[in-house]
Amino acid sequence: xxxxxxxxxxxxxxxxxxxxxxxxxxxxxxxxxxxxxxxxxxxxxxxxxxxxxxxxxxxxxxxxxxxxxxxxxxxxxxxxxxxxxxxxxxxxxxxxxxxxxxxxxx
Amino acid sequence: xxxxxxxxxxxxxxxxxxxxxxxxxxxxxxxxxxxxxxxxxxxxxxxxxxxxxxxxxxxxxxxxxxxxxxxxxxxxxxxxxxxxxxxxxxxxxxxxxxxxxxxxxxxxxxxxxxxxxxxxx
Numbered sequence: 001x002x003x004x005x006x007x008x009x010x011x012x013x014x015x016x017x018x019x020x021x022x023x024x025x026x027x028x029x030x031x032x033x034x035x036x037x038x039x040x041x042x043x044x045x046x047x048x049x050x051x052x053x054x055x056x057x058x059x060x061x062x063x064x065x066x067x068x069x070x071x072x073x074x075x076x077x078x079x080x081x082x083x084x085x086x087x088x089x090x091x092x093x094x095x096x097x098x099x100x101x102x103x104x105x106x
Numbered sequence: 107x108x109x110x111x112x113x114x115x116x117x118x119x120x121x122x123x124x125x126x127x128x129x130x131x132x133x134x135x136x137x138x139x140x141x142x143x144x145x146x147x148x149x150x151x152x153x154x155x156x157x158x159x160x161x162x163x164x165x166x167x168x169x170x171x172x173x174x175x176x177x178x179x180x181x182x183x184x185x186x187x188x189x190x191x192x193x194x195x196x197x198x199x200x201x202x203x204x205x206x207x208x209x210x211x212x213x214x215x216x217x218x219x220x221x222x223x224x225x226x227x
Contacts, residue, residue: 001167032212034212034213034214036214043200043202043217043218043219043220044151044200044214044217045217046213046214046215049211049212049213049215050212050213055213055215087150087151089151089214091205091212091213091214092212094153094164095153095166095167096141096153096204096214097153098150098151098152098153100150101150101151
């Protein structure tokens with residue numbers, strides 16, 4: 001299985017701050033990397049797919065970059081509604097695997 | 107916009123079989139792999155398996171011996187069965203729309219509301 005390592009496990013930032021989360025795959029996955037947002041009691045919501053493509057309806061402050069094994073997810077200006085846990089997920093090989101999550105707090 | 111609605115028993119005893127069903131409404135049923143994912147505090151998000159409308163299935167190696175995913179294309183529904191459950195299977199189970207061999211996507215883009223399944227004697 002491909003292991004996905006996210007960092008940091010949690011972070012605290014202020015409204016308006018730029019927030020960056022990293023995800024590393026245990027082997028090359030090209031750009032088959034997705035990012036999800038999960039709020040308490042809700043299902044994960046897809047934000048970014050194919051490493052850098054923003055899902056329809058997702059605010060432009062969310063972005064992703066990377067290829068190969070190293071990926072970055074960015075919130076350009078943190079908003080109160082962005083308080084959630086964020087997960088990366090590889091879709092290059094089965095089984096699909098997820099990172100451990102990054103909890104974002106204000 | 108596609109919506110997924112899932113249901114099934116939420117409390118099981120050890121050794122029983124977990125059974126969940128997911129109905130898909132508002133979008134194409136063909137051309138996708140329909141997916142089950144679970145989330146437990148100890149193991150995070152875990153992919154269980156998937157099925158397409160041709161009944162081709164793929165399962166997680168760690169669960170393969172106990173998992174069956176089936177599909178009913180006449181009802182736009184798919185189901186999960188997990189046998190011989192233990193406390194380690196306690197989790198929130200999600201159905202989801204996964205990768206599309208027809209549209210060439212690899213994202214999991216629509217999720218059900220989740221079902222908490224607790225295994226306890």
